[in-house]
Amino acid sequence: MKLLQALADGAVVAKRNLIKIKRVPDLLVFSTAAPIMFVLLFAYVFGGSIEIPGMDYREFLMAGIFAQTVLFGATITGSGLAEDMTKGIIDRFRSLPMARSAVLVGRTTSDLVNNALVIVIMMITGLIVGWRIHSSPLEALAGVALLLLFAYAFSWAMAWIGLLVRSPEVFNNASFIFIFPITYIANTFVQSDRLPPVLRHIAEWNPVSAVTLAARELFGNTSPLQTPPDVWPLQHPVLASLGWVVVFLLIFVPLANYQYKRAVAR
Amino acid sequence: MTDAIVAEGLVKRYGSVVALNGLDLKVPEGTIMGLLGPNGAGKTTAVRVFTTLLEADEGSARVAGLDVRGQADELRRNIGLSGQYAAVDDNLTGFENLDMVGRLYHLGRARSRDRARELLERFDLSDAADRPVKGYSGGMRRRLDLAGALVAKPSVLFLDEPTTGLDPRSRLGMWDVIEELVKGGTTLLLTTQYLEEADRLADQIAVIDQGRVIAEGTADQLKDQVGGERLELSVATAAELGTARTALGGLAVGPVEADERQHHLTVPVAGGSAVLMEAIRRLDAESVKVLDIGLRRPTLDDVFLTLTGHHPDSDSAEEQEK
Incomplete structure (x- = not known):
């Protein structure tokens, strides 16, 4: 009964966040405009100079773009909570007899829905520039689900940081500095084995690399000419991605909840 | 008469800043208590302790007979809070804001909707009910925020500086609204840095400075205290x-x-x-x-000056509590 009530509260909060997507369509436009620009830049500017053995660069690129896009999408969780905090909305929620988990559950859920919308738009963009799915529909669906699940787990980390820094501006700047390296020092846009040794090790163990490779395999965007680096996460990218999801959730769900309980506006 | 709010020896520190320094307070049921003090006096911190947003380092507090620590969940069902900012969602309409609050008080779908319409009507927001709050004036937002605090018909209401930042006309309108709503017997704790506001609205005034109540009584008693x-x-x-x-x-x-x-x-x-x-x-x-x-006759301004050595609208030398 209590759990049902908590889920209902979470749904009320999620609905509130989703109304924002409807009322402020610019938000969706701008959260997809940047990745679309990346697709075009990489496909047409850098694409010509990056050789991927056995396949077209655009086929290689798209899984990396998807991973980067959903991670950026997950940062909305942090900026949204920070904004609610500065506006005193979190104070109001915390004074209500609602489930303590509802604000975080609602927020991460609505951001998951947002990400699902964004990934659909990105897949259409990919199809336009020549990206194709070479696997079964079921595998492709699993690829999308894995990307979204990974972003969902990541959004709990963003929730914690957003509640910690309490200012949407600070959060946005901080997340920018953080997200760029973790999505670039990876196999997202280039093959990680071309990187200098130190960066290569970071890239190979970067969770973003695991999920990108997993998506690539599930979409069938790989070539027999490429062999994944001989490290466990990239030999078993799907398993490794799921492992990271579990690790993120185990660490950041409790941290975010702890921070929420002591959160007050400045 | 029982007390709706009781605080004993509340202490809250932020590092070296002492926001509450042994605050004692009693508010009898059905009365309006004005917590009057300058910025940084500890008013907001006190409200946050009473509404379970903050835990005090020392001391105890009960609201509607419930302990703020041990019975926080049940306590929240009995209170309404309207904070310093109008905590309303810009992208939602007035109706959607109140409906959401009703759902989160667990009134159920139908009752939440009815209550939202009823409150919009009462606060003169019916015409704007289905427009996003983004287009509301400052006074409308405050009224909507106040309506949010009343959704569950709470027995104890907390208004933290309800008119700060409002123009004089909206302030007068807000006063009328507040006077009207406490006729129903709700207990109200109101913080303010405006003497007129405390003078006009509160039955009892507690003057608070540097985290402690330094004087308490009706406006007249306080004025007499300073000298007749x-x-x-x-x-x-x-x-x-x-x-x-x-x-x-x-x-x-x-x-x-x-x-x-x-x-x-x-x-x-x-x-x-x-x-x-x-x-x-x-x-x-x-x-x-x-x-x-x-x-x-002395004004509350004189009272304030005599008691604290500074004017209420000048920031205290203390760091702000926020």
């Missing part, structure tokens, strides 16, 4: 000031203050207008030419 009535007069010359001082000395119930430069005399008196008449008679007998004379 004073006779104030101005004369044309310094010589006349001396004559007037001698002539009125017998009426004074406390030390007489004379401002030699302004030729201004302040005489603490008791007895109302009869004393004023007597004073004029005595001055007339001495042929003192009076420029201006009047009987004044």
